[in-house]
Structure formats: structure tokens, C-alpha cells
Amino acid sequence: MIAGIIIAFAVIGVIFLLYNYTYQPLGTQNTTQATPQNTQATTINTLIKNFAFSPQTITIKAGSTVIWTNKDSTSHTITSNSGNELNSQLLSIEGAYTHTFNQKGTFNYHCTPHPSMKGTVVVE
Incomplete structure (x- = not known):
């Protein structure tokens, strides 16, 4: 009987020591978090409507x-x-032009028949 009580206290003591070893009070927790960065390539759809590029930039x-x-x-x-980074043919109604930007930089473009239509692609 006494041996059982001693074993029980020993088990409780070990649990207590392990709990205190792994437990970290709230005020001492490391709250530094890494800021996730979006480094994935994506596909962006730009509409040509009402003689404008949307979005323009x-x-x-x-x-x-x-x-x-x-x-x-x-x-x-x-x-x-x-330069010649962007050089589509004349796009008819519902026509589309696709371009992948592999170089960082700012690419300004326009519509040749309608030079007041302007847009910008910023590649980071």
C-alpha cells in the first residue's frame, strides 16, 4: 500500500516537472511571426472597354x-x-492578347490606333 502511494507521488512529480518544463506562460511567448510573401506567379485579366484599359495600372x-x-x-x-516587350496584333472584338512578364521593371503601353489609351504593368 505504501509502495503504491510512493509510486503515485513519483508519477505525479514527474508529470508536474514535465508540465513546467514545456509550459510557457502567456506573457513570455514568442509573438514574432514571419510575414508571408506572395512570390507566386499569377494570371491577371485586363479588359479593354470604352476606349480604356481596365485596370489601367x-x-x-x-x-x-x-x-x-x-x-x-x-x-x-x-x-x-x-522597346518591343508588348506588341500585339490588332485585336478584334472579343480578341485576346497574352504576355508573360519575366523581367522586373515598369512597362508602359498604349493602343496604336487610339494613342490616348494608355496602361502600365509594374513587375516586381
Whole structure:
């Protein structure tokens, strides 16, 4: 009987020691959290409607793809202001142009038949 009581106290003592060893009071917990970063490439849809690109400016990660879809009543292009990163053919109504941006930078573009239509892709 006494041996049983001693064993019970020994087990309770071990449990108590283990609990205190692994227990961390709330005030001492490490609350530093890593900020998740979105490094995944995505696909962004841009509409051409009412003689405008919508959205006019987009920000994406390198490796992302942009799809421009012409929902306007006339044909349009997606043409780089400088260089030849963007150079679509004339997009008919419901036509689409797809481009994947692998380089970081800012890419300004316009519609050749309607130069007042402007857009920007910022690649981070």
C-alpha cells in the first residue's frame, strides 16, 4: 500500500516537472511571426472597354501573365511605348492578347490606333 502511494507521488512529480518544463506562460511567448510573401506567379485579366484599359495600372510578380481581352466595339492593340516587350496584333472584338512578364521593371503601353489609351504593368 505504501509502495503504491510512493509510486503515485513519483508519477505525479514527474508529470508536474514535465508540465513546467514545456509550459510557457502567456506573457513570455514568442509573438514574432514571419510575414508571408506572395512570390507566386499569377494570371491577371485586363479588359479593354470604352476606349480604356481596365485596370489601367497593374502590379504583378515576375513570371506572371497578363491577358488583355477586347470587350470594346472596335479593334485595339497592346503596344509598348518603348522597346518591343508588348506588341500585339490588332485585336478584334472579343480578341485576346497574352504576355508573360519575366523581367522586373515598369512597362508602359498604349493602343496604336487610339494613342490616348494608355496602361502600365509594374513587375516586381
